[in-house]
Amino acid sequence: MEDIAFYIFAGVSLFSALVIVFSKSVIRAAVGLLGTLGGVACLYFLADANLLGAIQLIVYAGGTLILIVFGIMLTSQSPWAAFQPTKFQAIAATIIGLILATGIIRLVTMAPWKSRAAEKLLTQSPAVKDVGESLLTTYLVPFEVASVLLLVVMIGAAYLARTEK
Amino acid sequence: MLAEIGLQHYLVLSALIFSLGVLCMATKRNAIGILIGVELVLNSANINLVGFSKYQTGQLDGHVVAVFVILLAAAEAALAIAIFMNFYNNVRTIDVDRGDELRG
Amino acid sequence: MWLAPMSGVSRNLADWKIPFVLLLAIGPLVGFVTFLTAGLVVSFYRLVGRILAAPWVAFIIFIGAIVGIILLVWVHAEIFAFVHSWDQWDIKRGADTIPVVDIHYDYSVRAIYENGIKGQKLPLPLVGGVCVDAPVLSYVLWPLQFKIVRDLVAVGGIIGFISIVPGFGIWWERKIAGRMQSRMGPMRAGGWHGWAQSAADGIKLIFKEDYVPPTGDGLLFRLAPYFALVPAICAFIALPFAGAWVFRDLDVALLFILAMLGVEVMGVILAGWASNNKWSVYGAMREACQMVSYEIPMGMALLIPVMTAGSLNLGAIAEAQGGGFWTWFIFKNVWCFAAFFIYYCAALASCKRAPFDLPESESELVAGFLTEYSGFRWSLFFFGEYAAMFVIAGLATILFLGGWMSPFPAEWADKFISPDTNYFIKSIIRGVVAANPLWFIAKATFMFFLQLWIRWTLPRIRIDQVLYACVQVLLPMMMAVLLCNTLWILFVDYYQVGWMMMLDKVINWILAGLGVIVTIGMLAIASFGYRHNKALVGTMAVDQLPGK
Numbered sequence: 001m002e003d004i005a006f007y008i009f010a011g012v013s014l015f016s017a018l019v020i021v022f023s024k025s026v027i028r029a030a031v032g033l034l035g036t037l038g039g040v041a042c043l044y045f046l047a048d049a050n051l052l053g054a055i056q057l058i059v060y061a062g063g064t065l066i067l068i069v070f071g072i073m074l075t076s077q078s079p080w081a082a083f084q085p086t087k088f089q090a091i092a093a094t095i096i097g098l099i100l101a102t103g104i105i106r107l108v109t110m111a112p113w114k115s116r117a118a119e120k121l122l123t124q125s126p127a128v129k130d131v132g133e134s135l136l137t138t139y140l141v142p143f144e145v146a147s148v149l150l151l152v153v154m155i156g157a158a159y160l161a162r163t164e165k
Numbered sequence: 166m167l168a169e170i171g172l173q174h175y176l177v178l179s180a181l182i183f184s185l186g187v188l189c190m191a192t193k194r195n196a197i198g199i200l201i202g203v204e205l206v207l208n209s210a211n212i213n214l215v216g217f218s219k220y221q222t223g224q225l226d227g228h229v230v231a232v233f234v235i236l237l238a239a240a241e242a243a244l245a246i247a248i249f250m251n252f253y254n255n256v257r258t259i260d261v262d263r264g265d266e267l268r269g
Numbered sequence: 270m271w272l273a274p275m276s277g278v279s280r281n282l283a284d285w286k287i288p289f290v291l292l293l294a295i296g297p298l299v300g301f302v303t304f305l306t307a308g309l310v311v312s313f314y315r316l317v318g319r320i321l322a323a324p325w326v327a328f329i330i331f332i333g334a335i336v337g338i339i340l341l342v343w344v345h346a347e348i349f350a351f352v353h354s355w356d357q358w359d360i361k362r363g364a365d366t367i368p369v370v371d372i373h374y375d376y377s378v379r380a381i382y383e384n385g386i387k388g389q390k391l392p393l394p395l396v397g398g399v400c401v402d403a404p405v406l407s408y409v410l411w412p413l414q415f416k417i418v419r420d421l422v423a424v425g426g427i428i429g430f431i432s433i434v435p436g437f438g439i440w441w442e443r444k445i446a447g448r449m450q451s452r453m454g455p456m457r458a459g460g461w462h463g464w465a466q467s468a469a470d471g472i473k474l475i476f477k478e479d480y481v482p483p484t485g486d487g488l489l490f491r492l493a494p495y496f497a498l499v500p501a502i503c504a505f506i507a508l509p510f511a512g513a514w515v516f517r518d519l520d521v522a523l524l525f526i527l528a529m530l531g532v533e534v535m536g537v538i539l540a541g542w543a544s545n546n547k548w549s550v551y552g553a554m555r556e557a558c559q560m561v562s563y564e565i566p567m568g569m570a571l572l573i574p575v576m577t578a579g580s581l582n583l584g585a586i587a588e589a590q591g592g593g594f595w596t597w598f599i600f601k602n603v604w605c606f607a608a609f610f611i612y613y614c615a616a617l618a619s620c621k622r623a624p625f626d627l628p629e630s631e632s633e634l635v636a637g638f639l640t641e642y643s644g645f646r647w648s649l650f651f652f653g654e655y656a657a658m659f660v661i662a663g664l665a666t667i668l669f670l671g672g673w674m675s676p677f678p679a680e681w682a683d684k685f686i687s688p689d690t691n692y693f694i695k696s697i698i699r700g701v702v703a704a705n706p707l708w709f710i711a712k713a714t715f716m717f718f719l720q721l722w723i724r725w726t727l728p729r730i731r732i733d734q735v736l737y738a739c740v741q742v743l744l745p746m747m748m749a750v751l752l753c754n755t756l757w758i759l760f761v762d763y764y765q766v767g768w769m770m771m772l773d774k775v776i777n778w779i780l781a782g783l784g785v786i787v788t789i790g791m792l793a794i795a796s797f798g799y800r801h802n803k804a805l806v807g808t809m810a811v812d813q814l815p816g817k
Contacts, residue, residue, distance in 0.1 A: 001417070002170060003169065003170050006170045006174065010174075010178045013178070013182065014178070014181060014182070014185075017181075017182055017185040017186070017189075017205060018185065020185070020189055020201055020202075020205065021185055021188050021189045021192065025486070026193075026195045026197055026198050026201075027486070027489065027539075027542060028486075028488075028489070029189075029193075029198055029201050030201065031489065031492070031539065033201050033204060033205070034496075034532075034535055036182070036205065036208065037208070038532075040208050040211070040212060043175075043178075043212065043215075044215055047175070047215050047216065047218075047219045048219060049215050049218070049219070049228050049231075050519060050520060050521045051228065051521050051524070052211075052215065052228045052231050052232065054521045054524035054525050054527075054528050055232055055235060055524070056211075056235060057525075057528030057529070057531070057532065058524065058527055058528040058531055059235050059236070059239055060204075060208075060235055060238070060239070061528070061531070061532050061535075062528060062531025062532055062534065062561075062564070063239055063531070063561070064204065064238060064239045064242045064243075065535065066534055066535065066538070066557060066561055067239075067242055067243060067246055068197060068200060068201065068204075068242060068246070069535070069538050069557075070246070070554075070557070071197050071200075071246035071249060071250065072197050073538075073542065073550070073554065074250060074253075075196075075197070075249060075250060075253040075259040076259070077258070077259075083193075083194035083195055083260050083262075084194070085192045085193070085194060089191075089192065090192055092191075093188055093191035093192045094188065096187070096188075096191065097184045097185070097187060097188035097191070098184075100183075100184045100187060101180060101181060101183075101184035104180035104183065104184065105177055105180050105181075108173060108176040108177060108180060109173055109176075109177065113172055113173070113221070125520065126225040126228060127520065128520060128521060128580075128581055130225060131225055131228060131229060131232075134225060134226075134229055135229060135232075138226075138229075139229055139233075142233055146233060146236055146237070149237070149240060150236070150240055153240040153241075153243055153244050154243075156244055156247070157243045157244050157246075157247035158247075160244070160247035160248055160250075160251050161246075161247040161250050161251065163254075
């Protein structure tokens with residue numbers, strides 16, 4: 001049953017990613033991004049990463065995506081103005097994408113991943129308490145640096161987007 | 166493909182989304198389209214982390230690093246949107262092909 | 270084959286493996302019966318109309334619905350508990366398969382009959398002697414051993430509940446709005462106070478023209494109502510109605526519900542954008558701004574009960590409030606009390622509910638982002654809004670008002686039960702005194718009523734006042750409350766400073782007393798108004814249609 005669920009969620013994510021690449025208007029690409037983020041969040045729930053799935057939905061789908069859509073609305077000239085790449089650019093990009101995809105997939109499937117003993121696998125979602133503890137003990141320095149970084153980003157974004165009067 | 170879901174399934178999915186993200190970055194002329202491609206790439210990295218955390222290590226390190234990745238992606242998207250709005254106010258269009266002159 | 274005797278029937282039939290084809294026939298049969306009933310109702314509409322216009326029909330339906338829901342809830346709980354008890358049987362679990370479809374199952378029909386049903390009596394008080402020794406029951410209970418079948422039954426229950434909430438809520442809102450404006454509200458559709466108004470509205474909306482603006486983005490226009498409706502329904506996945514009455518007992522349930530309420534913003538923005546109408550876009554942008562801004566104080570206010578209970582699991586938070594109404598988190602200390610009101614305000618704004626309903630303001634922007642929506646698509650938005658209102662009300666009850674725990678301490682239930690009381694009476698006593706999904710529904714309904722009350726009492730506030738209230742009032746207040754609550758928990762629970770613990774208890778009693786006084790006061794004012802309604806509103810208090 002979990003196999004079917006994995007294929008369904010992976011299919012939804014890939015389909016939405018294809019919508020992003022091939023859609024003509026950027027707002028449809030944003031809706032495709034919502035589909036991808038939702039599909040990936042469902043994959044996280046399937047892979048016993050409950051907290052990560054909830055954080056993905058809150059921060060990414062409910063925050064970053066709204067920000068992107070606001071950006072689209074504030075910088076759009078008309079709903080149907082879309083910029084198309086030239087044919088040469090499109091074909092070159094497709095070839096590069098195919099080479100990249102094939103290369104990485106071959107690398108990944110050919111590598112001898114040593115599977116650890118069965119009891120080392122993640123069978124149930126890590127408790128929120130453990131994630132919080134590791135954030136404050138093992139990952140304390142990245143945690144503090146991230147908070148300073150967020151402060152810097154807030155100041156920077158507010159300054160960059162100010163209106164000159 | 167019909168084997169039991171294992172590490173390689175997550176890695177293959179991550180590779181596909183990564184290359185679709187790179188394709189999106191390469192073909193879009195709208196700056197925000199490029200930003201959407203960047204988000205796809207970061208999501209594929211997160212899928213990788215979660216897959217390894219589930220099937221290789223069994224620890225929660227992958228999850229915590231994925232939380233940091235999501236955090237940094239949100240911060241970077243905010244700053245990128247601010248830059249694009251500045252660009253739009255100056256050049257009157259969001260087409261990145263027009264941003265090829267160093268003026269002022 | 271159905272009622273064959275136990276002994277020595279042929280090998281394959283003795284285990285009574287049901288062909289799945291029979292189960293596949295039940296779906297189309299149910300659908301056929303439903304459509305036949307609907308067709309008969311529509312063709313004999315005159316007779317049906319005369320029945321619906323009689324006043325006693327409303328009482329029958331109302332009381333029948335309540336009794337029916339209670340019975341359904343109780344029987345369903347008992348059956349699921351019985352199914353879970355099958356794990357304790359000491360039978361060899363094989364890998365039996367059904368030849369038609371390759372599905373593995375643990376319990377065959379015969380095993381269910383022999384271990385669970387043979388020789389059992391009904392646990393009811395008066396008809397306790399009736400034997401339920403019928404093999405048919407084992408056929409009926411056999412599919413319930415698969416998790417997916419139990420999940421489907423639970424999903425059916427959730428969707429049924431979600432369909433009732435907006436239907437009842439819309440009628441109730443219009444009646445309350447009418448009474449608060451000294452008029453009667455809907456009175457014509459249905460014989461008793463227009464109880465069928467929701468049904469009439471629904472049928473009207475289905476028959477309206479399905480208009481899609483030709484110059485806008487048609488695909489996104491059609492897609493947007495679902496982005497507003499589906500997350501509100503998905504929030505019910507993690508919302509518990511009682512201890513075991515939750516679809517999935519997530520340990521990050523609170524974050525999941527918060528996430529679902531955050532994805533609704535996308536539906537609103539898309540609706541405004543795809544209408545290709547500048548008023549819709551303005552409404553959508555203001556709405557998205559408001560919803561996203563108010564998620565911050567809402568999330569921070571939800572942290573206070575989490576800190577007090579020590580878990581993000583909603584079941585654990587409600588269990589921690591089981592000792593009587595003075596242990597409810599709203600009365601626990603001043604910070605939790607303040608957090609409740611901040612959460613409620615922020616949730617009202619996040620649900621774009623009055624007095625923050627500028628996006629759908631009917632007098633300013635035509636209808637905001639809903640301008641181009643009519644008919645069934647409009648009703649989908651409102652279904653999502655009422656479902657989200659109930660989710661917010663449910664969260665408020667679980668986190669602050671004790672969830673499904675009764676106002677009495679749970680230990681009092683043991684005083685009334687002795688070991689040989691009847692099972693049925695025992696579960697009734699436990700339900701009334703200790704914990705019950707009906708307590709949750711009653712409290713959540715009151716929170717829902719509070720939202721309707723506030724909507725029709727307070728005037729709408731402007732968008733700049735909305736954002737001022739969020740960033741310059743609620744957010745600093747919430748930060749101060751969070752800091753003070755952290756320090757309070759540190760000193761009272763960990764360091765256990767003596768005088769602070771005493772102060773904590775005193776504040777707890779004062780707040781609990783305040784709660785009792787406010788409740789009694791509200792009931793007193795309501796009954797005064799009801800008994801003196803003629804003096805208060807004059808000739809409008811007469812309960813009959815004009816001209817009769």
